[in-house]
Structure formats: structure tokens, C-alpha cells
Amino acid sequence: MTRVLLVDDEPQLLRALGINLRARGYDVITANDGADALTVAARHPPDLVLLDLGLPDMEGVEVVAGLRAWSTAPIIILSARHEQAQKVAALDAGADDYVTKPFGVDELLARIRATLRRASPVEDTAVVTTEAFTVDLAARTVRTEAGEVRLTPTEWHILEILVRHPGKLVSQQQLLREVWGPAYSTETNYLRVYIAQLRRKLEPLPSRPRYLLTATGLGYRFEP
Amino acid sequence: MTRVLLVDDEPQLLRALGINLRARGYDVITANDGADALTVAARHPPDLVLLDLGLPDMEGVEVVAGLRAWSTAPIIILSARHEQAQKVAALDAGADDYVTKPFGVDELLARIRATLRRASPVEDTAVVTTEAFTVDLAARTVRTEAGEVRLTPTEWHILEILVRHPGKLVSQQQLLREVWGPAYSTETNYLRVYIAQLRRKLEPLPSRPRYLLTATGLGYRFEP
DNA sequence: CCGAGGCGTCAAGGAACCGTTAAGAAGCGG
């Protein structure tokens, strides 16, 4: 069941919205200030967060940052019209969406569904297994039959991006931009070096790669 | 560089917002009515669309549908408060977000960043299937009954354009321009070579094409 | 009947790209 963390300092809203969400089959947990939200979230990691901006103890952006430090669950901001600036800051800090108060319940539910639909394909699989190796995205470890493999930060970064898009082609530009930054989008030889290192460490036959495949002129692909 | 298509019938807004966006490093192209928007988008596929609802010639929902017919770029609606109903219709037709006029530039920029951040990793799972082969536009893979087909960058580029306009004729000029650039609009023999290669790889009977059809003197058409 | 233009096919040379290796530079911990 999808767990929703609902953060607001108005008990009535907490109650009304909680009833509505539970009626739709969500598992709802609540918090009424920022510190509480972080504590509750740490104990019961939510799949989605509804965050009111007018909290008594913390700025919304701090709460977002505190969650984003470890969680990738989507965050929807609930904001009053006069909290414009905070809303923008919260979105920049990593929130995914917002709804302006007062809002209709139907609109909020639609946004929840849309946001969850967008987020779902990536986050479920914290561990990716192939016949040759196992990647634990949360623990940042890779194991083969021979034991645990040591990866450098850059090697891991590349592997993580590929593994998070299983079966899909990841363009050279995307890899270079995400790992080295936008200024390096043409340094394709970096990729050649690191892909070769990953293959040497992970592929049963590095010269005949089975999992880290090349799409000449386009990019690379992880094939589970 | 991220290309933004800005559609509005007010020249002042077009100008002011265009300056602001360009200052932030976006590549901005503009259109001042719905028909113009579709034409411009076809010629320079945008990464994101900002669409005003109060256009003189078409309903917003039509423009959204026209774009969604082939593009998965996120669409943000710019709507006045009295266009509530149209806004809902546009969102249902496939728009991704909306901002209500009058809006602050900072808010809009934040929405743009958030929307692009969301859109990039997911990429949408557009899959086109025929009886002979399956094209996964996101994963950039093509499968036939015989297994996965390896395509070169240019082959893929052409196939992608045709598949994104199913049933529609794509002119030779358009194909040549999009794949090789404006200077090659007359090198039609390039097309003959690559269409032949695609047929050999995808058509059950390459000599009697069923899916990649020739429109003599005009261009080619993908028939699902 | 014949020529012209458009299309499909093939092959070859050259350009671009990829995998690999290695060595110097830079950062980090002891």
C-alpha cells in the first residue's frame, strides 16, 4: 500500500484530508510540524509527502532538504498564495509539485496520482540482479561470484545511471553531463575509459560485454 | 541547450518572457497562435512548451493534442483565471502543468525547472508496435520476431521521425533537414540508401515494403 | 518505342568512433 506522509499544522485539515486519502486506499501518516515530519518519515519511509509550507518551526525549504538528504519520494507542496517565495525555494530544493490553497480534493488526488505515476518506475528496485553481478543501489555495493567489487566514485556514478534505466539507452551526453557536468558533454573518451573499467570488473567476458552494451554513436545501455 | 517554445498572442508578453528565458540560458522560439505553434514545433522540436490558452485561432486543447500526437515534451499551460474549464481540458489532453496569470517570473522559472527535472529521467514509455516489429522510442530498441535489431545512429534517426508521425507522409526535405541539416535538402539518394537498409532490417519482405512506404516524388510514410 | 527521372541496390574508400593501454597529474590519508 502506498504510504503518504501528510504534514500540516492545522488539525482540521490533517483530519479531513486524512479521511479522504484513507478512503482512497492510501496508508496515511501525519505530522504537524517540520521536526515531527522528519522524525516520522525516518521511522516510516513514505512513498509520497504532502507538505504544508506554513509550519511553525521550520521553513519549508529546510524540510524538503532534510527529506531529500536521503529520500527520493516525491514531495507535493501545499501553499497559501502569500507564500510564493517559499514555494519557489521549496521546488528548487527538490520538491516535485505544488497545489495552492484553497484546493479541491479532486485536484489534489489527481496530482498525487500523476506524481506517483511519474516516480514509480525508478524507485522500486533498490537492488538489481543479473546472472553475473548484483548492484545494491541503496548500499552502493556491487557483488559478483568472486566477491565484492570495489568501484571508484566515478565508476559507481556511471553504473548507477545505467542501472537506473534498465534496458534503456542512455546517451553519451546525458552520462557526461550527469557525471562530469555540462561542460564535458563532448569528452566521449572519458566514457570509453570508464566503461572499459566497469566491464573489466563486472563482465564475465570483458571483451564480449553482455550487460553493459555499446550503441555506437549514441550511448550505452544496461541490459539485465 | 534546452529549447523552449513560447506560445502567446500578446507581443509584449512574448518579448518580455523571451528575454527572461534567454537570459537564463534557454533557447527560445516563439509562436503567436495555435497553427503557428504546431508549425514551429514541427520544424524545431522543443524540449518544453509554454502555451497560453487565450489564442485567437484554436482551442488550447487542440494545440495540446496536436503536439501530443508526436511529441512527449512537457507542456506548461499559461491560463487566466476565467479559463478554468479549458485548463482542465488541456491538462486532460496531456499538458503537464499550469501557471495562472498573472504569474511571477520566478515562479514560472521554478515550474520550468521542476517540470524539466521530472521529464528527463522518465522519458515516457512510447512503444510503437506492428505485426512485424516493435519500436521502443524511449529505450531506443527495435525488436522483430528474430530478436533485437541493431540500428546505426542515422538509421534510428530516420525511423524515429517516421514512427513519430504514424500514417502521415514525411517529406524528403523534412527528413533530410532533420537528420543531415538544411544544407542536404536535395541529397535524396541518402534517403534511398538508408530506407533500403531499414527495410532490409525490419520488413518481412524488403522488396515489398509494408510498413515503410514510398510516396514517389514526395517522401516516405510509416504505416502501422 | 524510347528517353528521362525517380527509386532500389550494391560496394568501396574514407571518416568517425570505440576499446585498450599507459603514464603523468591531482587528491587523499597516514
Next chain:
DNA sequence: CCGCTTCTTAACGGTTCCTTGACGCCTCGG
């Protein structure tokens, strides 16, 4: 300050891909 790991950079051989020209087929119009 030294040694270790990691990153950057350059060079090479091999492979793939793009470009280009030639040729035959078909259709259509003269």
C-alpha cells in the same frame, strides 16, 4: 612528506558507419 588511489589525457589499432558513385529497374510521358 610519502605512498596510494583515482582521475585525466594522449595515442594506437581495429571496427563500424557514412558517404559516394555506379548500375539496373520501373513508370510515365513524349
